[in-house]
Amino acid sequence: MLGRDDICRFLASVVGEDDVSVNVADLYAYSMDASMRMSMPVAVARPENREEVAEILKWADENRVPICPRGAGTSLSGQAVPVKGAVVLDMCKMDKIKEIDLEDRVAVVEPGVIYDDLNRELGKLGYVFPPDPGSAIACTVGGMVANNASGIRALKYGATVDHVLGLEVVLPGGEIIKVGGRVWKSSSGLNLTKLFVGSEGALGIFTEIILKITPKPRHHGLTIPVFQKLEQALETTVEIMRRGILPSAMELIDDICIMIINNVLEEKLPMGEALLFIENDGYSKVTVEEESRVVRKICEENGAQKIIYTTDAGRIEELMRLRHTLANMLSKLRGENIPLNNVQDFAVPIGSIPEAVRELKAVAQSHGRLMAIFGHIGDGNIHIGTAINPWREEDRKAGAEFARKLADIVVKKYGGTLSAEHGLGVTKASLVELEHGDTLEYMRAIKRVFDPHGIMNPGVMGLLEVPRDEFVYMPTRVVA
């Protein structure tokens, strides 16, 4: 086994001394992502091009050195936690927008490009890469692809996977392959591009990404109905979808979230048990207004007590930003505790939303657990905010039990998923069998094809082993 000095020497010979660190401060800073889970890497390196990535993966494979690719480290499920003393490859230096081609309607980017930066450039040309995750200001396109991120506008425009046309991937062993390309459609062969999307850094490292780009809609209407009962909001969601309307966003905010927002921001939202943020957009004003009118009617029919409606672009941006910031404001709810990540990101079939949420809430109540509910409810994505004290054994046990109960309901009873958009990472790996059962073996077989020695991001998705619970990578003491 290689020692830290050998590892460091090799990495420096590839990327240069300035782009390698084994300094304890750097290692600690890279030991966590937004999941708050932790594991110390052995070193951090910052490659600048595909050749450097290939050289490192060839060496890593030969020497069985685990590798953790990292975008911005905003993963909420511990996808970028360098377990097993991995070398972190921070992709920040590969941050070029290589090409925006309006004829082919594609953007070709390096993986380290920040989502907002790409959209700023696309926006100048009237285009957008639309998934719009809450972490837009910081997360990288590479991280989004590896996680199949989505967000507020995925309801209408789809998740990252719906926009990735092609990838250049460096595989363990150093081989560089290209999958997909610039064509908008292809029925040729197994779709390896889609296989790599959502692979959580466990199959290879993307060094170039070809994205389909979308013209920016010119008109928007935002409807915010206020409901006295949470169920009314959920029924409204189902009804809007049933009637064939496809809003660009349909977001749920429950009373706990409304209180937090009203406490933190100057902007005061009307109180009720729930609000919906329903955005309709399009290229013609008439269509947007007509769809918004139907949306308002459905809200009224379902008992909305008050409805705010605006078509003012600035105002819509302000209000949607407010929804974006909600995830961060939830720290008010957890205080010094940490979020229970494995219940954060369920999705159920749209028609089951009201019933599933009712049931999840009943479990929370029976556990005496404070729980905020919000999320991209239009596509059945339910975000749950609840926390545990990581330092108390009984809290962790209770958290694990609670998570398993909710997961059981979501997956077994409603045919839902553990993760709509945050991925499994290391925090949901303990529940992977519950959702994927026997098919986990097929996933593992695929992992072995690309990564026979299991060096790529070990720990995520339970592809190598299923951990006992989500608390395996808790912060521990570090000796310099």
Added chain:
Amino acid sequence: MEELEKFKTQIAMCNICAWCRAKCPVYGITKWESEGPRGRMILLRGVVYGLLEPTPDVVEKIYECTSCAMCNINCDAEISPLDVMLGARRAFSKAGVAPPSPNKKMDSRIVRDKNPYGASQKERFQWLNDPLPERSDNVLFVGCVNAFRHPETMKRAVSILRAAGYEFTVLKDEVCCGMHPYWDGQTELAKQLAERNAALFDKAGASTIVTPCAGCYSTFLRSYPELVGNFGFKIRHLSEVIRDIAKEGGIELRREGTVKVTYHDPCHLGRHCNFYDPPRELIKLIPGVELAEMEKSRAEANCCGGGGGLFTLKPELSVRIAEKRVREAEATGAKYLVTVCPLCRTNLDLASKRLESQLRVCDVVDLVASRLKTAGGE
């Protein structure tokens, strides 16, 4: 680590989301996680929970920050990473593991010479030939950077004030305002300097302190009340005073063709003290001068890289940050990059020269003086 313990809840409530990192000037250059506010919050999380020792490597990261406060305004979880970092600097200083040696040396010079430049106190007002009263309601606190590095600008400031018949004096025994030690976490030293200046203000019979320096301004306004308790003086920036004078016709400004200028908001005036308009209003009062805003201005203005002790610790990094700002200024098509902070000015000027930019960096005083009917200037 009492000073850090105070922030334990804030540290624990940090979501590690990286929103603050997105606009950090230091991270923007180095792109090392540990050199942005989120990384620093992660390190301090380790320290405050006793999981990570404040080794020299860790301590240094906490000092690789310009104190620009961009992170404070970009956190939706209502956390103020900069305040946490100041707490950490204080805690580390008390524990004897900080500041890092270049900063410590600078603080020692301040103890010895009462200024950071190793110059003798006698030189502080060498440029001042005008007789000024012993006591006055208004005290012009020049500050070390202007006194020792931009005496010509200070001469011009005095000419403008005198041309307007503005009654004022200076503190002949003025000592460093204490900003550097304050942000180094050397609170005791900052306090001693603050007490000394406070006594001098009292002795001079001042009710208003006027300063041409953004750092001194924010130190008086934000730090002195904490350091010396009841610090009841009115604090004004010189640009504000000259704006009022110009507005009321106290000085006459002449047109000299037309020129486009842009204005750099010093972080310690803008984000720290919410002071944005007076320099802009003053610039707009000068005939023939057109003010073009940079893409990022006011609360969004990018940092010059010079603050927080970063120039002392990592001068190269500091100038690289300034180079970015110079490029933003160039994009406006302006001929002059005007500011109202001698530290920003020094750093931006260094950067502009290094880039061989056509942009000329000056203080608003120089610009006003160059258009003053009764005095010559830049």
